[in-house]
Every structure is written in C-alpha cells, then in structure tokens.
Amino acid sequence: MTRIANDAMPPLQINADRLWARHMDIARIGAIAGNGSCRLAMTAEDAEARALLASWCRDAGLELRVDRAGNMVAVRPGSDPARGIVASGSHLDTQPHGGRFDGVSGVLAALEAVETLNDAGIATAAPLAVVNWTNEEGVRYAPGLLGSAWYAGLLTDEALSDTRAADGMLFDDEARLRGWLGDSSEKIPLAAFLELHIEQGPVLEREEKQVGVVTSVQxxxxxxxxxxxxxxxxxxxxxxxxxxxxxxxxxxxxxxxxxxxxxxxxxxxxxxxxxxxxxxxxxxxxxxxxxxxxxxxxxxxxxxxxxxxxxxxxxxxxxxxxxxxxxxxxxVSPTQFDASCVRALEDGAARRGYAYRKIASGALHDAANVAKVVPTAMVFVPCRDGISHNVNEYASPEDLAAGTNVLLDALLDLAR
Amino acid sequence: MTRIANDAMPPLQINADRLWARHMDIARIGAIAGNGSCRLAMTAEDAEARALLASWCRDAGLELRVDRAGNMVAVRPGSDPARGIVASGSHLDTQPHGGRFDGVSGVLAALEAVETLNDAGIATAAPLAVVNWTNEEGVRYAPGLLGSAWYAGLLTDEALSDTRAADGMLFDDEARLRGWLGDSSEKIPLAAFLELHIEQGPVLEREEKQVGVVTSVQxxxxxxxxxxxxxxxxxxxxxxxxxxxxxxxxxxxxxxxxxxxxxxxxxxxxxxxxxxxxxxxxxxxxxxxxxxxxxxxxxxxxxxxxxxxxxxxxxxxxxxxxxxxxxxxxxVSPTQFDASCVRALEDGAARRGYAYRKIASGALHDAANVAKVVPTAMVFVPCRDGISHNVNEYASPEDLAAGTNVLLDALLDLAR
The missing domain is CATH 3.30.70.360 (Alpha-Beta Plaits)
Structure with a gap:
C-alpha cells in the first residue's frame, strides 16, 4: 500500500475474471439442478460458503470480525486511525431454489474492490470492510434481513436468541454449531455502507442501462x-x-x-x-x-x-x-438513501461513462435496515428478464464488472 | 270414488294443514340443527322416510311398486283400463345440510293431491301415481338424479350396479340392505309426469308470484x-x-x-x-x-x-x-317441457287466480330426465330469499298449498 488514490489517476479496473470465478466457486456450494444454489442461513452449506469467504478475506489481508448475529465484517485497515469503517457487502444465503447472484454478487463485489486496491497498492484513509449479513432471505429463520435488523437495532438481543426454525432449532444453537456465532453483542461501528445487488426487476435491462444508482427503497x-x-x-x-x-x-x-x-x-x-x-x-x-x-x-x-x-x-x-x-x-416506510453515498456512486458511473439511471428499489434489502443507523446507498446490476429467486437468475460478467467498478470508485471516494 | 270431476264443479282445495304436518313428520327423520334434515340416499334415514311415505300411501289405498333403482311408484287406479299412469312426485333424499322442502314438497304434494281426491270421492279415468325418485342429490352415490336417469335410460342397469359410494359400498348392496331394491328392471310406464319443487331461486318471491309454471330447464x-x-x-x-x-x-x-x-x-x-x-x-x-x-x-x-x-x-x-x-x-342441452303438461298447470294457476309466471328452471331436476321419455312439466313454489341446500330453506304453508292446488288441477286435467 504505497499510494493514495487521487482524481488525476486513470480509473482502476476491477478483475472481472476473478469476480466471475468466485461467483462460480460459491455457486458450487449447495448447487442444485439448473444453475441454482440452495444455502439456507446457518445450514452446513451456508457455513461452507462463509468459510470460503473467510479464507479469501484472510488471503487478502483482512481482519475478520463476527458479531452476535453471525454477521461477518472483514476489515482492511485505513491510514487514518480517526476514521470509521467504510463497508460494503450483502449476503451469501439463498432462497431454496435460488440463483448464483442474489446477495452473493454484493459480497464478492466488495471483496473484489478491496483486492483491486491491494493489487494496485492503494491505501485509503478510512478502513474498508467486506460484510456478509446473516439470513437475508429468512427462509429457515424468520424474519428475513435478520442480521441487518439486529445490527440496526430493529431486533433485540432477546428476540434474536428466541429465533427458531420451524423444526424447533434455535438460531443461536445452530449458529454456534456451525461456528458462526460471535461473542460480541457490540455492533461493529460503520461510517458508511454500500451494497451492490442484482436489480431483481426488468427496468435496467429494458432501458439498456448497465448501472442503477439506488436512491431509495420503496x-x-x-x-x-x-x-x-x-x-x-x-x-x-x-x-x-x-x-x-x-x-x-x-x-x-x-x-x-x-x-x-x-x-x-x-x-x-x-x-x-x-x-x-x-x-x-x-x-x-x-x-x-x-x-x-x-x-x-x-x-x-x-x-x-x-x-x-x-x-x-x-x-x-x-x-x-x-x-x-x-x-x-x-x-414499512420508504427508505431514502444518504445523499453523499448516492452521489459517490453516481459520480463513479458518470466518470466511467456507463449508461446508468437512478432507481428506487422495489425489493427490501439489508441496506434498507443499515440505512437507519449508517449513511448508506446501493448500486444495482441488471439481471436477465428481471428474474430472481429462481435458478434461471443471471447477471453477465460485464455488468457485474461495471457495477463493481462503480462500487470501487464510490468506496475510494468515501474512504479517501 | 263416486264422482268424476268436471269444469262445472267449484275447485277442490287441498288440505294445507295435512300437507304441512307431513312436511314436519318427514323433517324429523334425520333432523339436524337449525331446521335442517340430512337423509342421504339409501341410508337408514332415507329408508325410514321411505317407510313413512309407504305407510301413508298404503293408508290412502295406493299400490306401491319399487323398481330396480329403488324408485317408488304408488298407484291409484283409474276408471279406464286403457289409460297410462299420470304421475307426480320428486325425491325424499336431501343434501348433508339440507332443508325441509327441496324434493320432499314434491312427493308430499303428489300424495296430498291424491288424498284430496280420495276425500272428495273423485275418480279419474287414468291411474294416478305418487313417485319418489332415488338419490336426486347424488351426495353419497354419484351421479345425482340417479333414479330418474336410470328410468330415462341415461344410466344402464350395468352402470347402476357399478355405482359405489366413496367408502366402497355398492348402491345395489345398500339398497338391498335397506329393503328398497326392487326386483324389476322394467320401467313402470308413465303417460305424464308433473313435479312440484321449491324454486331454489329468488325470482317468484321478488316478483310476488305465488306459482311458477316451469316451461323448461336451462x-x-x-x-x-x-x-x-x-x-x-x-x-x-x-x-x-x-x-x-x-x-x-x-x-x-x-x-x-x-x-x-x-x-x-x-x-x-x-x-x-x-x-x-x-x-x-x-x-x-x-x-x-x-x-x-x-x-x-x-x-x-x-x-x-x-x-x-x-x-x-x-x-x-x-x-x-x-x-x-x-x-x-x-x-347439457336445455329441456323444453311438454306443451300439454305446461298448459294444464297454467290453466290451474289462472283458474284459481293465483299470481303466477312462466319460468325456466336454473337447477336440474328429476323432471328434466323424465321429460326425455314421458310428457313432463314442473310447478315451482317460492322459497324465502331463494335459499336452498341450506337448513334455512323455507317455503310457506300458503305457498305450498297454492302450488299443490295447481298440481291437483293439472293432474285432474291430464287424467280426466
């Protein structure tokens, strides 16, 4: 880490091949027929995907912290000890007949952004972090968005401890069994949060936009x-x-x-x-x-x-x-994302010349919970025919790379 | 039987109290909460109602015949041996949460017409008959309208023998067990058939008509x-x-x-x-x-x-x-009823000064089957709020009497 990024530098390019290969590596865990994956939160499959992510984070020099809800926060130190963590991520768990991109893309894009900085030897003033929120999908344990709800104070420690699957298994017991129950009920403080996610709708594809800068959640x-x-x-x-x-x-x-x-x-x-x-x-x-x-x-x-x-x-x-x-x-009230975070994403999309639009998210996301306590925004990647929660879910390597480049720029902007 | 009816005579009046009392007698068999009855075809309750009807027919001097489908035909001889039977009736079986009038009224009206003639000492040229068709409702044994379908040749002897309840019981076996399986697969020949039935719809009540002369089945x-x-x-x-x-x-x-x-x-x-x-x-x-x-x-x-x-x-x-x-x-094609039978009913309603209208039946009835092989028509009695197949089904004693008077006139007309 020898350099500090500045506006005069040509834009960094993330490694699209590495990003795609990691999607395929994760997809093999809990693979189901027809290009799908089934990794319900805190099952053996989820634990295996978490372990693979943890190994990649370790290889990238990140320090992994796990909180009371099993949320993973892998931190890359910044140069200014006074600055808070600028984080990005999403979730690795899936629907029972889920695809390869919903959630996964956001976690891997955050990791790819950090690794791109590593490769370029670029330091940031603020620490960066890769986050995997626990149980976004809410299939085995209700409610969904569990990890981010706990993080935002919408779910108490007691309610988290009382969370059970339909078969009676306590969330705490299964998380401990899988090795993913952190000791600390302290929330790891974040200074900003950006989440990349596939759109799960048809708007970007229909309008031939490569990037969606998400201003709000409906x-x-x-x-x-x-x-x-x-x-x-x-x-x-x-x-x-x-x-x-x-x-x-x-x-x-x-x-x-x-x-x-x-x-x-x-x-x-x-x-x-x-x-x-x-x-x-x-x-x-x-x-x-x-x-x-x-x-x-x-x-x-x-x-x-x-x-x-x-x-x-x-x-x-x-x-x-x-x-x-x-x-x-x-x-559920609409969520308006943080103007500075939105601007950082929009600046990245505009600077790189991507066809982009501002968009409201029709689906709920962890970012909507996190936004209650941390300045937050999202970036959307187009997905084919708007299909999601389905083994036919698909986002192209090119579109994933474009979204991740925008995410990288925004993280650099916020953490500079 | 000393007299032959003629147009110069004042119209006979059926005994409304007897007709109503018999409704209540039948309703007690298989009574259920809320003024309802449950007498599924060929169950013990149906058999008990059949036995009560048979006893009334015997008391009225009628000769009871039972065919291969369990249809009951109780005949009052006519004065002219060359004439065919002019019959009337309906069914005694009910829906599981049935009322006191659907079907029952038609059987009891036919009996009441015959008893009124007995009381007045009036003979007819053609024989008259009271009919109870088996299993109109089709609840325990499908299809419904079973007895009249067999009578009209729409259901073969073999199909009748193969008819089973959901629990595996053969129709033939249960009918024999109850004592209501006749020996003869010969169809008792009828010269005409009239069926009185509650409307099971709201038209007569809404238009303040006391009698519906049914010209067709939809x-x-x-x-x-x-x-x-x-x-x-x-x-x-x-x-x-x-x-x-x-x-x-x-x-x-x-x-x-x-x-x-x-x-x-x-x-x-x-x-x-x-x-x-x-x-x-x-x-x-x-x-x-x-x-x-x-x-x-x-x-x-x-x-x-x-x-x-x-x-x-x-x-x-x-x-x-x-x-x-x-x-x-x-x-299912529409059924047009026989013009002479319709006219006989309409003449009766007009002569007595009842408010009446011609009407098409929206529901299927045994008469629609019988009409395929015998000149047939129906007379409708208003029912409260059009409610049927329901314990709240209700027809007033006055309206039942009016319909039965019209039926009496038409039977006299056809059998003169």
Missing part, C-alpha cells in the same frame, strides 16, 4: 380486503339479483391496477393472493378475500395510494351489492 | 379457462411490464358478467371456482384458472353465449399480455 403497505356477499345457486339466481363477492373482487382488481398505473411508473399495486370461502363451479361466491401489496418510494404518495385503494374496494363493494372491510396489515 | 355449459402469464416480483416489476394472470382473469370475470347481463334475464354466467398456481401477496401471479358456468333455456342462445364467453377470455388474455386456453368440460 415503502410497502399490505391491505387485507374481505368482501362479503351471499352464496347463491349459479343456475337459479338471476344476474341482477346477486351479491357475488368474487365478481366484486374481480372489479376491484381491475380498478386497483388502473389506480396504480395512474400513480406513475414508480407505483406498484399487486394482488398475488385471492381466496374464496366456497369453491364450486355452480355456487355464486359469498365470501372472498385478497391482499393488496402497494409500494412507492415516497411516503406521502404511498399513503395517498393506500387511501385510494381502500376507497376503490369500499365503493365497488357497494356497487356490487356486497360489503368490504379493508385492514392494514403491514406498513 | 341448458348448461362449463368452460375451463387457464390463463398463463409470468410470475414476477410485486415490488420490482413495473405495472406496464407484467403478464399478470390473476389481473387478466379479473378483467375476464367482469366482462363475462357484462356478457351475461346483455344476453337477457334468462341468461346465467357465473364463476364460482378460481385458483392460482402461486399464492403469495408479493408475487405477481403467472398462472390462474377458473370455471365458467353458463346457462340458458334456449339451445342456440346458450351456444352463442358460450362462444362469446370464449372470445372474451381469449381477447382479454392478449390485451393483458397473457394467453388463455378455453376448454368445454360439460354441456
């Missing part, structure tokens, strides 16, 4: 809607004499979609679960229920859209001779 | 519709980039209802079963399926409406970025 509201009408005989009951709860629900779904479209391109209004109390082709449905998933990056717009969706259901219920009750089940 | 088509789109993440996938199969299905349901309404008051278009391949509030649905139940009393109109429903699904699928496959599962 807020989320779930509304439970129950529609009550009257069960009736499909043969004997005239159409104008029905209180058909499924028909009322169908009208609501169509109108909810219209309301979402009218709210602009950042709005999401979705119904993915719809149930009926009766299930016979010859019975007019008397009771139907569904869940509306509403998302928007702006708090006020999200509240307005939620109110509009509620009104649509209530109005169409009456017009269909039914009644509707609408109950808010979940509400 | 034809029925079931269409299986499968809608294919693409599973997607509800947070990351923009609304204008989705192939949302549930949203497409919702648009179809709304449009199918419009098509039914445009087809006039006799049309029925219903969706009572809708399923999705995924079930998560945050997943855009990639696969949805539903069944369209389409009914109309006119064959050509039913075919046209079925084609229109198919086109609606195919068009809206494309407009929603999805594909739809539409497959016809069931098609």
């Amino acid at each position: 807020g989320l509201t779930w509304l439970d809607v129950r529609v009550s009408g009257t069960d009736a005989h499909a043969g004997t009951t005239p159409l104008d004499h029905r209180q058909d709860a499924l028909l009322a629900a169908a009208r609501m779904l169509a109108a909810l979609n219209e309301a979402g479209l009218e709210c602009g391109p950042a709005a999401r209004v979705s119904v993915g679960r719809l149930t009926t109390a009766t299930d016979g082709p010859s019975t007019v449905v008397g009771e139907a229920a569904f869940v509306i998933d509403i998302r928007h990056p702006d708090t006020g717009t999200l509240a307005g859209l939620t109110a509009k969706c509620t009104a649509i259901c209530e109005t169409l219920a009456v017009q269909s001779g039914c009644t509707a009750t609408v109950t808010q089940r979940i509400s | 034809g029925l088509t079931w269409l299986d519709v499968r809608v294919s789109g693409t599973d997607a993440h509800a947070g990351t996938t923009p609304l204008d980039h989705r192939q949302d199969a549930l949203l497409a299905a919702a648009r179809m349901l709304a449009a199918l209802n419009e098509a039914g309404l445009e087809c006039g008051p006799a049309a029925r278009v219903s969706v009572g079963r809708l399923t999705t391949a995924t079930d998560g509030p945050s997943t855009v649905v990639g696969e949805a399926a539903f069944v369209i139940d389409i009914r109309h009393p006119d064959t050509g109109t039913l075919a046209g409406l079925t084609a229109k429903c198919t086109a609606i699904c195919e068009t809206l699928a494309v407009q929603s970025g999805c594909t739809a496959t539409v497959t016809q599962r069931i098609s």
Whole structure:
C-alpha cells in the first residue's frame, strides 16, 4: 500500500475474471439442478460458503470480525486511525431454489474492490470492510434481513436468541454449531455502507442501462380486503339479483391496477393472493378475500395510494351489492438513501461513462435496515428478464464488472 | 270414488294443514340443527322416510311398486283400463345440510293431491301415481338424479350396479340392505309426469308470484379457462411490464358478467371456482384458472353465449399480455317441457287466480330426465330469499298449498 488514490489517476479496473470465478466457486456450494444454489442461513452449506469467504478475506489481508448475529465484517485497515469503517457487502444465503447472484454478487463485489486496491497498492484513509449479513432471505429463520435488523437495532438481543426454525432449532444453537456465532453483542461501528445487488426487476435491462444508482427503497403497505356477499345457486339466481363477492373482487382488481398505473411508473399495486370461502363451479361466491401489496418510494404518495385503494374496494363493494372491510396489515416506510453515498456512486458511473439511471428499489434489502443507523446507498446490476429467486437468475460478467467498478470508485471516494 | 270431476264443479282445495304436518313428520327423520334434515340416499334415514311415505300411501289405498333403482311408484287406479299412469312426485333424499322442502314438497304434494281426491270421492279415468325418485342429490352415490336417469335410460342397469359410494359400498348392496331394491328392471310406464319443487331461486318471491309454471330447464355449459402469464416480483416489476394472470382473469370475470347481463334475464354466467398456481401477496401471479358456468333455456342462445364467453377470455388474455386456453368440460342441452303438461298447470294457476309466471328452471331436476321419455312439466313454489341446500330453506304453508292446488288441477286435467 504505497499510494493514495487521487482524481488525476486513470480509473482502476476491477478483475472481472476473478469476480466471475468466485461467483462460480460459491455457486458450487449447495448447487442444485439448473444453475441454482440452495444455502439456507446457518445450514452446513451456508457455513461452507462463509468459510470460503473467510479464507479469501484472510488471503487478502483482512481482519475478520463476527458479531452476535453471525454477521461477518472483514476489515482492511485505513491510514487514518480517526476514521470509521467504510463497508460494503450483502449476503451469501439463498432462497431454496435460488440463483448464483442474489446477495452473493454484493459480497464478492466488495471483496473484489478491496483486492483491486491491494493489487494496485492503494491505501485509503478510512478502513474498508467486506460484510456478509446473516439470513437475508429468512427462509429457515424468520424474519428475513435478520442480521441487518439486529445490527440496526430493529431486533433485540432477546428476540434474536428466541429465533427458531420451524423444526424447533434455535438460531443461536445452530449458529454456534456451525461456528458462526460471535461473542460480541457490540455492533461493529460503520461510517458508511454500500451494497451492490442484482436489480431483481426488468427496468435496467429494458432501458439498456448497465448501472442503477439506488436512491431509495420503496415503502410497502399490505391491505387485507374481505368482501362479503351471499352464496347463491349459479343456475337459479338471476344476474341482477346477486351479491357475488368474487365478481366484486374481480372489479376491484381491475380498478386497483388502473389506480396504480395512474400513480406513475414508480407505483406498484399487486394482488398475488385471492381466496374464496366456497369453491364450486355452480355456487355464486359469498365470501372472498385478497391482499393488496402497494409500494412507492415516497411516503406521502404511498399513503395517498393506500387511501385510494381502500376507497376503490369500499365503493365497488357497494356497487356490487356486497360489503368490504379493508385492514392494514403491514406498513414499512420508504427508505431514502444518504445523499453523499448516492452521489459517490453516481459520480463513479458518470466518470466511467456507463449508461446508468437512478432507481428506487422495489425489493427490501439489508441496506434498507443499515440505512437507519449508517449513511448508506446501493448500486444495482441488471439481471436477465428481471428474474430472481429462481435458478434461471443471471447477471453477465460485464455488468457485474461495471457495477463493481462503480462500487470501487464510490468506496475510494468515501474512504479517501 | 263416486264422482268424476268436471269444469262445472267449484275447485277442490287441498288440505294445507295435512300437507304441512307431513312436511314436519318427514323433517324429523334425520333432523339436524337449525331446521335442517340430512337423509342421504339409501341410508337408514332415507329408508325410514321411505317407510313413512309407504305407510301413508298404503293408508290412502295406493299400490306401491319399487323398481330396480329403488324408485317408488304408488298407484291409484283409474276408471279406464286403457289409460297410462299420470304421475307426480320428486325425491325424499336431501343434501348433508339440507332443508325441509327441496324434493320432499314434491312427493308430499303428489300424495296430498291424491288424498284430496280420495276425500272428495273423485275418480279419474287414468291411474294416478305418487313417485319418489332415488338419490336426486347424488351426495353419497354419484351421479345425482340417479333414479330418474336410470328410468330415462341415461344410466344402464350395468352402470347402476357399478355405482359405489366413496367408502366402497355398492348402491345395489345398500339398497338391498335397506329393503328398497326392487326386483324389476322394467320401467313402470308413465303417460305424464308433473313435479312440484321449491324454486331454489329468488325470482317468484321478488316478483310476488305465488306459482311458477316451469316451461323448461336451462341448458348448461362449463368452460375451463387457464390463463398463463409470468410470475414476477410485486415490488420490482413495473405495472406496464407484467403478464399478470390473476389481473387478466379479473378483467375476464367482469366482462363475462357484462356478457351475461346483455344476453337477457334468462341468461346465467357465473364463476364460482378460481385458483392460482402461486399464492403469495408479493408475487405477481403467472398462472390462474377458473370455471365458467353458463346457462340458458334456449339451445342456440346458450351456444352463442358460450362462444362469446370464449372470445372474451381469449381477447382479454392478449390485451393483458397473457394467453388463455378455453376448454368445454360439460354441456347439457336445455329441456323444453311438454306443451300439454305446461298448459294444464297454467290453466290451474289462472283458474284459481293465483299470481303466477312462466319460468325456466336454473337447477336440474328429476323432471328434466323424465321429460326425455314421458310428457313432463314442473310447478315451482317460492322459497324465502331463494335459499336452498341450506337448513334455512323455507317455503310457506300458503305457498305450498297454492302450488299443490295447481298440481291437483293439472293432474285432474291430464287424467280426466
């Protein structure tokens, strides 16, 4: 580490081949048919991937620390002892039929950025760190984003100790068994956090952008809607004499979609679960229920859209001779990322001439938790057809390299 | 039997109290909570109700015959040996949570008509008969309308012998065990058949009609519709980039209802079963399926409406970025009842000054089977709120008496 980076230097290039090869190395752990991986948090597969990451970090000269939630923070010292750690990472755990990039890319991009600096002999004033947050996916242990939630103080030590899998296994016991339960319930202080992640949506690909600079994570509201009408005989009951709860629900779904479209391109209004109390082709449905998933990056717009969706259901219920009750089940506020972190990423993308856009994240990420206590932002890499949580998930080596170069620039900027 | 009825006589009045009391007597057999009855075909409860009916028929001087399907035909001789039997009846079996009137009223009305003639000492030229068709409901033994289907030649002797309950019990074995398996596979010849039944719908009550003269039974088509789109993440996938199969299905349901309404008051278009391949509030649905139940009393109109429903699904699928496959599962032709039988019932209703209307039956009935081989019609009695197959099913003593008076007149007309 003989040099300090400065703006007059030509931009560093990360090693795209090494980055890709490490993706493939991790993917072999818990590999499943069709280019997928299954590494549920704190299983043997997760532990094996953690051990491989730890060995790479050790080889890169990083000092690994593991906290009470099993979060891994591998630190590269800075030249100024007064500076806080500028960190980057994501998660190594996967969905049961997960792909090779969700989470993994963010951890490996952070490691690649550090190794690129090592290779170039460049020191930073602030320490850097590679982070692997525990149990982002929340498959075996709920809730998801467990490690970052604990880090941000959203999950207490006690709640963490009480976390159990469906089979009764305590999170603490399994983490200890795998060798990944740290002693310290102290949170390792970070001065900034950047997370690279695949987009998990189609926007960047569709708009031919190579990089997404994530300015926010959408807020989320779930509304439970129950529609009550009257069960009736499909043969004997005239159409104008029905209180058909499924028909009322169908009208609501169509109108909810219209309301979402009218709210602009950042709005999401979705119904993915719809149930009926009766299930016979010859019975007019008397009771139907569904869940509306509403998302928007702006708090006020999200509240307005939620109110509009509620009104649509209530109005169409009456017009269909039914009644509707609408109950808010979940509400997560939007997260606005730190302006300095966003600017550092955007400067990197612009300086290198990548096609990029600012974007709101539709999915939740560890970064949204970390942002509550640390200046944070994210960078998105396009993924093919927007597919994720699927063995067909794919991000190209070129796009991963571009995103990692932007991450490298931003880390250098923040840690300079 | 000293008199022959003629038009100069004042109309006979059936005994409304006796008719009601017999409803209550039958209802006690297999009584369940909330004014309901459970008498599945050929169970001990059905056998007990049959025995009670047989005793009443014997007391009324009728000769009981039982055929190979367990159908009961209790004959009152006529004065002209050359004439065929003019019969009336329905069924004594019920749904698992059935009411006191569905089926029962038709059997007891036929018996009441005969007893009224007995009380008045009136003979008819043609023999009369009270009929109880076996297993109309089809709960324990499928298909429903079993006795009348066998009678009409729609179910062979072999198919009848192969009919089993879900627990493996053969219909023949259980019918023999209960004492209700007749020896003769000969069908007892009928010259005409009239069935009184509760409407099981709301039309008569809503229009304040006391009597419905049933001219037809609606034809029925079931269409299986499968809608294919693409599973997607509800947070990351923009609304204008989705192939949302549930949203497409919702648009179809709304449009199918419009098509039914445009087809006039006799049309029925219903969706009572809708399923999705995924079930998560945050997943855009990639696969949805539903069944369209389409009914109309006119064959050509039913075919046209079925084609229109198919086109609606195919068009809206494309407009929603999805594909739809539409497959016809069931098609039952409409039944037009016999003009002479309809006229006999209508004359009775008109002569007595009852508020009546002609009506198409939306539900299937034994009469629709019998009509394939015997001149047939039906008379409907209003039922409260159109509720049936439910312990809250209710028809008033006054309305039951009115319908039975009309039935009496029509039987006298046909048997004179």
